[in-house]
Amino acid sequence: MKRITYTFIACLLIGLSSCLEITEQVHMRSNGSGQFTFTVDMQEAKPLLDMARNFSSEANPEAVKSDLSTGMDEAHGRLQKIKGIHQPTLIKSKDGLLSGITFEFDNVAALNKAINAVQNSKGEPQEEYFAWNGQQLHRLNTLKLENEVKKGTDSGLAGLDLSVNGKSFREILNSMVYRTEYRFDTPIKGVSNSNATLSADKRKVTLERYLLDDSKKAGTLENVIRF
Known part of the structure; x- marks a missing residue:
């Protein structure tokens, strides 16, 4: 998680937030099994990544891509040890600007353990991300990444006197988006989040x-997604 969080912070520092897509995808089957995919896509940010070489040695685009790739590699190794998780597969583009991981899960209990393995490399207490009762999927407001990014900004990053393309650093931070996409085999009757x-x-x-x-x-x- 530390490596992945560093990458997000580095991207923010070089003004990539508007070009950075972080996506969490779940295909949920009626029996509670499914597929989970997590990706970080920086492909639209390539021009800014190239410009970053002159900005800071810590924001070197090659280091950013390498750090993200290493973080995913480490998560892949942890996933292989979790019961109920199958076919963990790394997602990598040739240019290194798209990186992620996907796997099959037997049930939501295994899914929660796997997400903790992807986003938590320090053995911290397990957190619940999803709950499932056969008639509804409940996505809790749990996001380890958000806490890590906030921790980084609180340590002084947000106070930097920096603007990129006319935007202040705070504006850049505030535009960072995490997207969730959930697919199901049966039609959805309703959702709780408007x-x-x-x-x-x-x-x-x-x-x-x-x-x-x-x-x-x-x-x-x-x-809460109801069926």
Whole structure:
């Protein structure tokens, strides 16, 4: 998690937040099993990554890509030890600007353990991300990444006298988005979060959370999806 968080902070420092896509995807089957995918996509930010070489040695684009890749590699190793998790697979583009991990899970208990393994490399207490009772999927407002990013900004990053493309550093931080996309085999009857968007066939729900700006829409990831 430390490596992945460093990468996000480095991206923010070189003004990539508007080009950085962080996505959590779940395909949930009716028996409670499914597939989970987590990706970080920096492909639209390539011009800014190239410019970053002259900004800071710590924000070197090659170091950013390498650090993210290493973080995913370490998470992949931890996933292979979790009961109920199958086929953990790394996602990497040739240019290193897209990185992620995907796996199959037997049930939500295994899914929660796996997400903790991806986002927590220090053996900290386990957190619950999802609950499932067969008739609804409950996504709790748990996001380890958000706490890590906030911790980084509280340590002094937010006070930097820096602007990128006319935006202050605080504005850059406040525009960082975490997107969730959940797909189901049966139509969705309803959702509890009014900011969630349903697809036309009512089998997919999307929600975006601004990590550091609670004044914007979707101040919480919590969502109860009913069938």
